[in-house]
Amino acid sequence: MLKIALPDGSERHYNAPVTAAQIAADIGSGLAKAAIAAVVNGENWDINRVINVDSEIRLITFKDDYSLELIRHDCAHILAEAVLELFPETQVTIGPAIETGFYYDFYRKSPFSTDDLATIEQRMHEIVDRDEEITRGEWSREEAIRFYKDRNEPFKIELVDAIPEKETVSYYQQGKFIDLCRGPHMVSTKKVGHAFKLMKVAGAYWRGDSNNPMLQRIYGTAFASQADLQAYLNMLEEAEKRDHRKLGKALNLFHMQEEATGSIFWHPNGWTLFREIENYIRRRLATENYKEVKTPQMIDRSLWEASGHWEKFGENMFTANTQEDKTLALKPMNCPGHVQIYRQGVKSYRDLPLRMSEFGSCHRNEPSGALHGIMRVRAFTQDDAHIFCTEEQINSESVAFCNLLKDIYKDFGFSNIRVKFSDRPEVRAGDDATWDKAEQALTSATQAAGIETSSNPGEGAFYGPKLEFVLTDAIGRDWQCGTLQVDFILPERLDAEYVDEDGLRKRPVMLHRAILGSLERWIGILIEQYSGKMPAWLSPVQVVIAPITETTNNYAKFIYQLLEDSGLRVDIDLRNEKIGYKIREHSTSKVPFILAVGAREEEAKTVALRQLGSQNQEVMTLDKVSSFLQSQCMPPDLLNNIK
RNA sequence: GCUGCUGUAGCUCAGUAGGUAGAGCACACCCUUGGUAAGGGUGAGGUCGAUGGUUCAAAUCCAUUCAGCAGCACCA
Numbered sequence: 001m002l003k004i005a006l007p008d009g010s011e012r013h014y015n016a017p018v019t020a021a022q023i024a025a026d027i028g029s030g031l032a033k034a035a036i037a038a039v040v041n042g043e044n045w046d047i048n049r050v051i052n053v054d055s056e057i058r059l060i061t062f063k064d065d066y067s068l069e070l071i072r073h074d075c076a077h078i079l080a081e082a083v084l085e086l087f088p089e090t091q092v093t094i095g096p097a098i099e100t101g102f103y104y105d106f107y108r109k110s111p112f113s114t115d116d117l118a119t120i121e122q123r124m125h126e127i128v129d130r131d132e133e134i135t136r137g138e139w140s141r142e143e144a145i146r147f148y149k150d151r152n153e154p155f156k157i158e159l160v161d162a163i164p165e166k167e168t169v170s171y172y173q174q175g176k177f178i179d180l181c182r183g184p185h186m187v188s189t190k191k192v193g194h195a196f197k198l199m200k201v202a203g204a205y206w207r208g209d210s211n212n213p214m215l216q217r218i219y220g221t222a223f224a225s226q227a228d229l230q231a232y233l234n235m236l237e238e239a240e241k242r243d244h245r246k247l248g249k250a251l252n253l254f255h256m257q258e259e260a261t262g263s264i265f266w267h268p269n270g271w272t273l274f275r276e277i278e279n280y281i282r283r284r285l286a287t288e289n290y291k292e293v294k295t296p297q298m299i300d301r302s303l304w305e306a307s308g309h310w311e312k313f314g315e316n317m318f319t320a321n322t323q324e325d326k327t328l329a330l331k332p333m334n335c336p337g338h339v340q341i342y343r344q345g346v347k348s349y350r351d352l353p354l355r356m357s358e359f360g361s362c363h364r365n366e367p368s369g370a371l372h373g374i375m376r377v378r379a380f381t382q383d384d385a386h387i388f389c390t391e392e393q394i395n396s397e398s399v400a401f402c403n404l405l406k407d408i409y410k411d412f413g414f415s416n417i418r419v420k421f422s423d424r425p426e427v428r429a430g431d432d433a434t435w436d437k438a439e440q441a442l443t444s445a446t447q448a449a450g451i452e453t454s455s456n457p458g459e460g461a462f463y464g465p466k467l468e469f470v471l472t473d474a475i476g477r478d479w480q481c482g483t484l485q486v487d488f489i490l491p492e493r494l495d496a497e498y499v500d501e502d503g504l505r506k507r508p509v510m511l512h513r514a515i516l517g518s519l520e521r522w523i524g525i526l527i528e529q530y531s532g533k534m535p536a537w538l539s540p541v542q543v544v545i546a547p548i549t550e551t552t553n554n555y556a557k558f559i560y561q562l563l564e565d566s567g568l569r570v571d572i573d574l575r576n577e578k579i580g581y582k583i584r585e586h587s588t589s590k591v592p593f594i595l596a597v598g599a600r601e602e603e604a605k606t607v608a609l610r611q612l613g614s615q616n617q618e619v620m621t622l623d624k625v626s627s628f629l630q631s632q633c634m635p636p637d638l639l640n641n642i643k
Numbered sequence: 644g645c646u647g648c649u650g651u652a653g654c655u656c657a658g659u660a661g662g663u664a665g666a667g668c669a670c671a672c673c674c675u676u677g678g679u680a681a682g683g684g685u686g687a688g689g690u691c692g693a694u695g696g697u698u699c700a701a702a703u704c705c706a707u708u709c710a711g712c713a714g715c716a717c718c719a
Contacts, residue, residue, distance in 0.1 A: 103714095111647060112647090113648095200647090200648095201647065202646070202714030202715065203715060204645095204714065204715045205645075205646095210644075210715080210716045215715095217646095245712095256711095257710085258710050309719075366717080366718070367644050367718090369645075369714090370644090370718065463719095485719095548676085549676045549678090550676060576675085577681090578675095578676085578678085578681085579678055580680065580682095581682085582679085583679045583680055584679090584680030584681055587680055608678085610679065
């Protein structure tokens with residue numbers, strides 16, 4: 001007697017082994033039609049796989065989120081089948097479902113072309129229409145290895161070898177295509193439907209290791225319906241429109257050119273934005289009793305050797321040699337410099353915590369393939385600071401930092417932040433007791449600050465655990481911005497100390513912390529977040545005065561002067577163009593406020609205010625518009641002060 | 644760094660089978676003084692990423708190189 005427990009708490013009994021499909025049929029014909037897979041005792045199973053022990057089962061239909069993964073995984077197999085039919089000399093390796101679809105990695109001498117993609121996609125549709133049955137089989141290890149040896153497929157042999165001893169080796173077959181696979185799959189290629197699309201080809205290293213051969217990866221995406229697929233494609237198109245590289249050019253914020261790869265030429269508009277952000281952070285940090293400093297751009301290699309950077313990160317450091325045969329390095333980080341300032345004069349426990357901040361201009365020689373607009377560059381500015389404190393102060397300083405960070409993110413319009421907790425890496429300095437203490441301090445700090453973290457095991461810095469604050473951009477890419485790191489090592493290596501209450505010299509702890517991370521990256525994220533329509537306080541140009549005809553030019557100039565004197569960033573458009581033209585142009589360049597003035601306004605001493613995104617205008621008196629605009633354009637921290 | 648793709652006026656792009664380049668926008672000048680997302684006309688502007696090669700002749704073919712893009716690897 002076989003006992004099958006269902007999610008509603010009911011039980012069914014069978015005399016012989018059954019499949020989930022049979023159980024579904026017993027429950028009802030509708031469910032039998034809808035069921036595509038099952039969760040059997042917590043594992044994902046094929047609907048036709050035989051169950052021969054007492055089990056808890058749950059049926060999966062297209063309504064379950066998991067069905068998307070099934071569709072995509074099936075789709076990956078169909079992709080592989082199509083490729084093998086069209087290009088028999090190709091070897092298949094692995095092909096999983098991923099967050100945005102699926103991919104399959106192939107090994108072959110010549111890469112796929114974009115034209116090949118269309119051909120392959122066509123063949124995939126045919127395979128779906130063929131309605132090929134997908135069946136599961138099991139191999140012994142020897143059978144599996146023999147199968148792939150006969151076919152001379154070393155990649156698959158490696159995969160078989162990597163399967164843990166106690167796991168069964170399963171394979172799936174559809175038509176003539178057989179693939180080593182854990183499953184599960186749906187019953188037929190037809191179930192996948194036609195809402196899929198091949199997206200791109202790219203190289204990818206075998207097993208993600210750059211020492212291994214490069215495979216040809218084909219990416220695709222698949223959904224349960226054409227509507228879902230279309231929605232996804234539309235989203236991608238939308239995302240492309242808000243790409244910071246396009247908008248940065250269109251809004252005249254910055255440019256980059258060959259002669260300075262990975263460095264940014266900031267135009268007046270972009271630099272205004274940059275300075276506005278910098279000043280905002282400067283005010284926030286000053287309130288929190290940070291002391292701002294500036295340390296040298298180039299420092300002799302001996303200091304980097306002492307700090308450990310030379311050995312560990314030398315490859316990514318830019319260096320310059322002097323005539324005296326000295327080697328200087330452009331700083332990739334600010335910490336060693338800050339320790340030098342800390343070391344000037346004897347520090348007392350009374351001086352701690354000492355919060356030292358810097359808008360540190362850093363250079364890192366990033367690999368060429370890593371560069372990405374202004375998000376990943378070789379020259380950037382960190383909103384960096386190091387807090388020198390005692391071990392006892394780690395907790396309270398961390399809490400204060402997390403709260404500050406959350407508040408600052410909120411001011412920029414971000415409330416969904418993921419926080420990763422990266423704990424001790426395999427290669428690390430310091431003893432376990434110290435790590436326990438450091439990790440414990442960070443953990444309790446996140447709890448006190450009300451922050452949830454996901455664990456990122458083994459990814460901490462070699463000198464201590466860290467929190468990484470991650471934002472997602474418009475195209476779904478994650479960017480690490482803020483960070484908080486507990487460091488017991490650098491104070492030791494660079495000999496920082498303080499005199500404690502008991503008169504003994506002790507090592508301070510260093511908290512490395514940044515909120516925006518890199519200002520350049522932050523600006524890139526902001527551009528994409530807001531599609532270039534910056535909040536008024538950040539807009540390079542906040543107000544444009546547009547006279548309707550030349551006869552009101554003088555009135556327009558008067559208003560211009562008035563608003564500029566009140567501290568607003570204001571432009572005036574005196575060109576010989578119609579008002580519609582001017583409105584269009586300043587709207588496309590995302591100026592938040594346009595003031596149109598004609599004879600009527602001049603007569604009544606008013607303006608016609610038009611806000612970006614609105615079709616309407618509001619007529620206001622000069623007094624009112626001035627105070628209105630000033631409050632609209634006020635940075636959030638200053639606005640809070642007034643309230 | 645690796646694989647693939649791309650590189651033509653300030654910008655967005657076209658250029659068919661190799662015979663020394665075209666459009667729209669922007670810009671300049673002129674006309675127009677017009678009430679909320681492009682009024683009209685005229686004109687100037689590029690040697691086709693760079694270097695080398697094939698050819699009577701190359702933006703167009705080949706090689707090398709640089710940069711950008713996508714993905715992989717990297718991201719203290």
